[in-house]
Amino acid sequence: MSDNLARLLVTGASGQLGRLVLRNLLATVPPSRVVALVRTAAAGADFASQGVELRIGDYDRPESLEAAMAGIGRVLLISSNDLARRRAQHRAVIAAAQRAGVRFLAYTSVLHADRSPLGLAADHRDTEAALTGSGLDYALLRNGWYTENYFGALAPALAHGAVLGSSGQGRISAAPRADYAAAAAAVLAGGASVAGHVFELAGDSAFTMAEFAAELSRQTGKPVTYADLPKADYKSVLLGAGLPEPVAELVADSSEAARGDTLFDDSRTLSGLIGRPTVPLAESLAVALTVV
Numbered sequence: 033m034s035d036n037l038a039r040l041l042v043t044g045a046s047g048q049l050g051r052l053v054l055r056n057l058l059a060t061v062p063p064s065r066v067v068a069l070v071r072t073a074a075a076g077a078d079f080a081s082q083g084v085e086l087r088i089g090d091y092d093r094p095e096s097l098e099a100a101m102a103g104i105g106r107v108l109l110i111s112s113n114d115l116a117r118r119r120a121q122h123r124a125v126i127a128a129a130q131r132a133g134v135r136f137l138a139y140t141s142v143l144h145a146d147r148s149p150l151g152l153a154a155d156h157r158d159t160e161a162a163l164t165g166s167g168l169d170y171a172l173l174r175n176g177w178y179t180e181n182y183f184g185a186l187a188p189a190l191a192h193g194a195v196l197g198s199s200g201q202g203r204i205s206a207a208p209r210a211d212y213a214a215a216a217a218a219v220l221a222g223g224a225s226v227a228g229h230v231f232e233l234a235g236d237s238a239f240t241m242a243e244f245a246a247e248l249s250r251q252t253g254k255p256v257t258y259a260d261l262p263k264a265d266y267k268s269v270l271l272g273a274g275l276p277e278p279v280a281e282l283v284a285d286s287s288e289a290a291r292g293d294t295l296f297d298d299s300r301t302l303s304g305l306i307g308r309p310t311v312p313l314a315e316s317l318a319v320a321l322t323v324v
């Protein structure tokens with residue numbers, strides 16, 4: 033079957049990124065070509081009502097994955113949010129795709145995964161190695177930071193007049209989830225021409241955490257500055273705010289690693305893929321502030 037007619041399966045379809053990918057796909061391809069991998073039918077009910085076929089699968093049950101990928105030509109593997117298990121989970125998806133006869137698999141990795149010092153990059157390198165050695169046609173979608181990562185703490189930042197982090201003067205080329213989703217949908221639906229490509233995906237413009245605090249201050253009229261903390265102190269704050277230890281470690285580690293511009297990229301590959309500029313911080317922040 034031509035890749036222009038292949039059925040397209042999205043994993044993590046019930047998640048925040050997956051839902052946006054499906055929305056983008058449904059704007060360009062008929063629903064009959066779109067398949068959503070979900071753990072429960074209830075999680076995909078709104079897409080099923082639009083004609084998307086649901087396949088039930090769990091990364092922790094490999095036999096469910098092979099059955100779910102029967103007849104599928106192209107897969108988008110959205111990285112799992114299970115930090116303890118995701119290496120094995122991703123390898124299970126790739127192995128099941130091979131067994132099911134899938135031709136192409138795109139994987140959402142992390143920006144500059146091959147050289148990134150972020151602790152979380154190790155999982156992505158492991159998955160990239162499994163995929164590039166699998167014999168499948170592949171694309172690596174190395175996503176930079178979601179702008180939304182900085183919106184969870186807007187209320188305390190405004191209450192205390194301080195944005196906290198460990199990123200120093202590091203520049204962060206963030207883009208909203210919706211922009212990464214549009215790129216993933218374009219690659220998944222785009223035919224075989226991208227096989228073997230590595231996409232370093234990031235926002236067109238970058239900000240430091242001090243610039244983030246200044247923009248927050250400008251838009252709200254409240255004094256907000258950036259307080260740069262040692263990683264251990266920032267992690268303590270995150271634990272105190274109720275984050276589980278592995279998540280607090282991941283956030284503090286990533287924040288500290290950003291000091292070295294490790295989340296910066298000016299290739300504009302993302303805007304090139306989606307055919308429009310990425311949405312800048314000021315615009316995303318204005319929307320986020322309407323619900324704080």
Ligand SMILES: NC(=O)c1ccc[n+]([C@@H]2O[C@H](COP(=O)([O-])OP(=O)(O)OC[C@H]3O[C@@H](n4cnc5c(N)ncnc54)[C@H](OP(=O)(O)O)[C@@H]3O)[C@@H](O)[C@H]2O)c1
Binds near residue numbers: 046
């Ligand atoms: N670039 C960044 O800044 C950034 C930030 C945060 C996360 N991420 C990564 O990007 C991924 C997507 O982001 P997101 O915001 O869409 O995350 P999310 O909303 O947490 O979605 C995660 C998805 O993974 C699915 N999933 C989890 N365990 C599974 C399993 N055992 N079997 C099958 N599906 C499973 C979830 O299904 P259920 O609905 O059934 O739970 C959900 O659909 C995350 O998982 C994480 O790896 C990147």
